[in-house]
Amino acid sequence: MPAEDLQADLALWRELGWIRRLEEEFARFLWRLQPEADERVVLAAALASHQLGRGHVALPLDAWLADPQGFLALPPHHHEPASTLAEPARRHQQGLEALRRRLQALTVADLAERLAASGLVDAGPGTAPLVFDRAHLYLRRTWQAETAIVASIARRAAAGAPLVAAAEVRSAIDEIFAPAGDPVPGSASGPDWQKFAAALAVRSPFTIVTGGPGTGKTWTAVRIIALLQRLHRKHFDQPLRIRLAAPTGKAAQRLTESISAGWLALQNAQGLDAAGAPEPASTLHRLLGSQYHTRRFRHDRTHLLAADVVIVDEASMIDQELMQSLLDALHPATRLVLLGDKNQLASVEAGSVFGDLCRGAEQLDYSQGMNDWLVQVLGHRAGPDGEGGLADQRVMLRRNRRSTPGIGELAEAVNAGDADRAMQLLRDPERAELAWADGIEEPDDRLWDLLGNAYLAYLEAIEQSRPTGDQPGQGEIDGWARSALAAYGRFQVLTALREGPWGVTGINRGIGEWLDRVKSGGPAAAGAGEWFHGRPVMITRNDYATGLMNGDIGLCLALPHAGQTRLRVVFPKADHSLLYLSPGRVREAQTAWAITVHKAQGSEFDRAVLVLPGQSSPVLTRELIYTGLTRARDDFTLVAPSASVFAQAVGQRTRRSSALADRLGLRV
Numbered sequence: 001m002p003a004e005d006l007q008a009d010l011a012l013w014r015e016l017g018w019i020r021r022l023e024e025e026f027a028r029f030l031w032r033l034q035p036e037a038d039e040r041v042v043l044a045a046a047l048a049s050h051q052l053g054r055g056h057v058a059l060p061l062d063a064w065l066a067d068p069q070g071f072l073a074l075p076p077h078h079h080e081p082a083s084t085l086a087e088p089a090r091r092h093q094q095g096l097e098a099l100r101r102r103l104q105a106l107t108v109a110d111l112a113e114r115l116a117a118s119g120l121v122d123a124g125p126g127t128a129p130l131v132f133d134r135a136h137l138y139l140r141r142t143w144q145a146e147t148a149i150v151a152s153i154a155r156r157a158a159a160g161a162p163l164v165a166a167a168e169v170r171s172a173i174d175e176i177f178a179p180a181g182d183p184v185p186g187s188a189s190g191p192d193w194q195k196f197a198a199a200l201a202v203r204s205p206f207t208i209v210t211g212g213p214g215t216g217k218t219w220t221a222v223r224i225i226a227l228l229q230r231l232h233r234k235h236f237d238q239p240l241r242i243r244l245a246a247p248t249g250k251a252a253q254r255l256t257e258s259i260s261a262g263w264l265a266l267q268n269a270q271g272l273d274a275a276g277a278p279e280p281a282s283t284l285h286r287l288l289g290s291q292y293h294t295r296r297f298r299h300d301r302t303h304l305l306a307a308d309v310v311i312v313d314e315a316s317m318i319d320q321e322l323m324q325s326l327l328d329a330l331h332p333a334t335r336l337v338l339l340g341d342k343n344q345l346a347s348v349e350a351g352s353v354f355g356d357l358c359r360g361a362e363q364l365d366y367s368q369g370m371n372d373w374l375v376q377v378l379g380h381r382a383g384p385d386g387e388g389g390l391a392d393q394r395v396m397l398r399r400n401r402r403s404t405p406g407i408g409e410l411a412e413a414v415n416a417g418d419a420d421r422a423m424q425l426l427r428d429p430e431r432a433e434l435a436w437a438d439g440i441e442e443p444d445d446r447l448w449d450l451l452g453n454a455y456l457a458y459l460e461a462i463e464q465s466r467p468t469g470d471q472p473g474q475g476e477i478d479g480w481a482r483s484a485l486a487a488y489g490r491f492q493v494l495t496a497l498r499e500g501p502w503g504v505t506g507i508n509r510g511i512g513e514w515l516d517r518v519k520s521g522g523p524a525a526a527g528a529g530e531w532f533h534g535r536p537v538m539i540t541r542n543d544y545a546t547g548l549m550n551g552d553i554g555l556c557l558a559l560p561h562a563g564q565t566r567l568r569v570v571f572p573k574a575d576h577s578l579l580y581l582s583p584g585r586v587r588e589a590q591t592a593w594a595i596t597v598h599k600a601q602g603s604e605f606d607r608a609v610l611v612l613p614g615q616s617s618p619v620l621t622r623e624l625i626y627t628g629l630t631r632a633r634d635d636f637t638l639v640a641p642s643a644s645v646f647a648q649a650v651g652q653r654t655r656r657s658s659a660l661a662d663r664l665g666l667r668v
C-alpha cells in the first residue's frame with residue numbers, strides 16, 4: 001500500500017526529528033480524503049506543511065527537488081551520529097535512503113503534472129486542501145492569504161492619482177524639508193531619498209519605505225505626516241485621522257517616542273499646527289482590535305478601521321496572516337505607509353511580506369508617470385523610466401544619519417556577505433564604536449566580566465536614582481521606574497541561540513552568578529525564577545489578563561511602601577504609561593540579562609553585545625547577525641569564539657519561499 005509505505009517513512013523522519021508529528025497527521029488526513037492519492041503528491045503536501053512550520057508560506061518545487069535534504073530539519077553536520085555502526089547512525093542513513101528512494105527520478109515537470117492531476121490540489125480558488133500556483137505548493141489557507149494580500153496591494157498601487165495639485169505639493173515639501181538643511185537633490189551626496197519618500201506618499205495610498213539603521217525612516221515619517229496634514233488642512237477643516245502602529249509593544253513605544261520628539265522639533269522650527277499632532281502609537285494587534293481567545297480582529301473588511309492614514313514601523317516583523325488582517329481592515333482610500341528594514345530577520349510566524357515587497361528595491365524602476373510626478377514636485381526624475389507597478393510604491397533610504405557611522409558600515413559589510421570586511425571593521429581601533437571580543441573562546445570569567453560589568457553599572461544607576469525619603473509619592477516612584485527602565489535599555493546582551501552554554505539559558509545563568517559573586521549582598525540573581533530587586537524579565541507568553549505580550553520586558557524593583565519595601569514588576573506600555581504588577585501576577589517570564597536576537601527585534605539599545613556560539617548552527621544566518629548588530633545604536637561588540645563560525649553565518653542567507661513578489665510583478 002503506497003499509503004502505508006509513505007506513512008512509515010514519514011514516521012521515521014518524525015522520529016529522527018526531521019519533520020513534525022503534524023506532517024504525519026496531515027498526510028494521514030489526505031489519504032483519508034483520497035485513498036488512491038498519488039504518494040508523491042502526498043509527500044509534497046507533507047513537505048509544504050513542514051515548510052510552513054519553518055516560516056515559509058509555500059513549497060517551491062524546483063528548490064525542493066534540487067536540495068531535498070535542505071527541506072527537512074536535518075541536524076547540522078557536527079551533530080550527526082558519529083559512528084556509522086551505532087543505531088542512531090543506522091536510522092539516520094535509513095532516513096536519507098528513504099528520501100532518495102521517494103524522490104528518485106522525480107523531475108519538476110513530472111511533479112507539476114502529478115499535482116495538476118490530483119484531486120487534492122487546485123490551481124487556484126476551489127475547495128481542495130492544497131493549491132499549486134506558480135510552481136509553488138501551498139496549503140489553501142496560506143494561498144488565500146497571499147492572494148488577498150496581492151489583490152489588496154495591487155488595488156492600492158493602481159489608485160495612484162494624487163488629489164492635490166503638484167505645485168501645492170512642491171511648495172509644501174520645500175517648506176517642510178527645508179529647515180533640516182538637507183543636501184540639494186542630486187548633489188554629491190546623492191539624491192534626497194527622504195523627499196522621494198514624501199513625494200511617493202502623497203501620490204499613492206500605499207508607500208513602502210525601507211532603510212538600514214539610522215537612515216531616517218522615522219524622521220521621514222514625521223515629515224510625511226506634516227506634509228499630508230498641511231495639504232489636507234488647505235481644503236478641509238478637520239485634521240487627518242492618523243494612526244501609528246508597530247508589531248510589538250516595544251517597537252510601538254519607540255515609534256511614539258521618536259515621532260513625538262521629531263514632531264516637537266519640526267513644530268518648533270515650523271510653527272506647525274498642534275492639531276495635526278499624531279497620537280501615541282499602539283501595537284498592530286491593538287490597532288486592529290484583538291479579541292480574547294480568537295485570532296480574529298474587531299476591525300476587518302466589514303468593520304473597517306476609522307483612519308485616513310496608517311503608518312506602521314518595523315514592518316519586516318509582520319507575518320503573512322497579520323498583514324492580511326491589516327490590509328483587510330483598511331478602507332481602500334486609507335493611506336498605508338510601511339516603514340522597515342528589508343534586510344532584517346523576517347517575522348517569527350510564517351511569511352516575509354515586507355521583504356518580498358522590497359525585492360529589488362535597490363534598483364530604480366519608477367514608471368514614466370512617477371518620474372513626471374517627481375519632476376513636478378521635486379524638480380527632477382529618479383532615473384530612466386522603468387516598469388513602475390509596485391516599484392512606484394517604494395523607496396529605499398540609503399544614507400546613514402547617525403553620528404557613529406561604524407555600525408552602519410558594519411551592517412553594510414554583513415549585508416553584502418563580506419565577512420572579511422566585517423571582521424576588519426570590528427577589529428579596527430579607529431572605530432571605537434565597534435569591537436571584536438578577542439580571546440573569548442569559552443563562556444568563562446572573561447565573558448562574565450565583559451557582560452556583568454555593564455549590568456553592574458545598570459544596578460548602580462538604579463540605586464542612584466532611588467527616591468529619597470520614606471514616603472515618596474507616585475510621581476517620584478514613576479520617575480524612578482522610568483529611569484531604571486532607561487538604564488536597563490542602555491545595554492543588552494543578545495544571543496543567537498536559546499539553549500546551551502552560549503544560548504540565553506547559559507548566558508543568563510553566567511551573568512547572574514557573576515553578579516552574585518561580585519556584588520556582595522545581592523542581587524540573588526543566580527536563582528532563575530526567583531524575584532529580586534533589579535531583575536529584568538521578558539514575558540514568554542501573551543497574557544490577556546494583564547495585557548502583557550510575549551517579548552515585553554519589565555523590571556522587578558523593591559518599591560517603598562508604608563516605611564518598608566515590596567517587590568513590584570514594572571512594565572512600560574506602548575501608550576507611555578507604566579504597569580505595576582506583583583511578581584505573582586507575572587506568570588510566564590524569564591530573566592532577561594540576555595535575550596535572543598529574535599526577541600530583540602523591534603528594540604534598540606545604546607550598546608549591545610552579540611554572543612555567537614562556538615559551533616555553527618542552521619540558525620546562524622546573515623539576517624540574524626544583521627538584525628543583532630543593528631539593535632545597537634552607539635556601540636556594538638561581537639563575541640564570536642570562532643571566526644569561521646562568524647564568517648559562515650555571514651555567508652548563510654535565509655530567504656523565505658513565496659511567490660508574492662512574482663505575483664506582484666516584481667522582477668525576482
Ligand SMILES: Nc1ncnc2c1ncn2[C@@H]1O[C@H](COP(=O)(O)OP(=O)(O)OP(=O)(O)O)[C@@H](O)[C@H]1O
Nearest residue numbers: 180182211212213214215216217218219220401402
Ligand atoms: N535629513 C535629516 N537631516 C538631519 N537629521 C536627520 C535627517 N534624517 C534623519 N536624521 C536624524 O538621524 C537620526 C536617525 O534617524 P531616524 O531615527 O529617523 O532613523 P531610522 O531609520 O528610523 O532608524 P532606526 O530604525 O534604526 O531607529 C535621528 O537622530 C534623526 O533626527
